Amino acid sequence: MDTHERLFLEEMIETLAVSIASGMRSEPNQRLVESRDELTDRGRFWVHGYLIGRLSMLKSWTSGNPNLSEDDVEEVIEMVDGHEASIAAELYG
Numbered sequence: 001m002d003t004h005e006r007l008f009l010e011e012m013i014e015t016l017a018v019s020i021a022s023g024m025r026s027e028p029n030q031r032l033v034e035s036r037d038e039l040t041d042r043g044r045f046w047v048h049g050y051l052i053g054r055l056s057m058l059k060s061w062t063s064g065n066p067n068l069s070e071d072d073v074e075e076v077i078e079m080v081d082g083h084e085a086s087i088a089a090e091l092y093g
Contacts, residue, residue, distance in 0.1 A: 001055070001069075001071065001072045001075045004062075005055060005058055005059070005062075005072075006075065006079075008054075008055075008058055009051055009054065009055060009076065009079055010079065012051070012054060013051070013079060013080075013083045013086075013087075014083070014086075020047060020050060020087055020090075022090075023050065024043065024046055024047075024087075024091060031043075032046065032091060033088050033091045033092050034088070035088065035092070036085075036088060036089055036092040037084070037085035037088050037089060038084060038085070038088055039084055039087065039088050039091075043087075043088070043091070044080060044084070047080045047084075047087060048073075048076055048077060048080055051076045051079065051080065052068065052072075052073060052076055055068060055072060055076060056068055
């Protein structure tokens with residue numbers, strides 16, 4: 001993942017935690033949120049898919065190739081792990 005791609009995703013997570021959580025509201029909270037600071041596996045997978053889709057769109061726009069590497073996916077997973085509490089807090093309640 002390039003630096004600008006990483007910064008794009010970090011900014012998305014930090015500024016759009018509320019929007020990400022809003023998109024997740026189609027599922028019952030108990031299926032997505034374990035506690036105030038932890039998502040369930042299903043919740044984590046939802047966020048991974050959301051961000052992987054955004055990264056794929058960004059790569060398509062900037063390089064014409066939407067394909068992601070294994071490293072790209074691993075970095076997305078690490079980002080979600082680092083911001084899981086803020087996303088879970090938006091859903092908890």
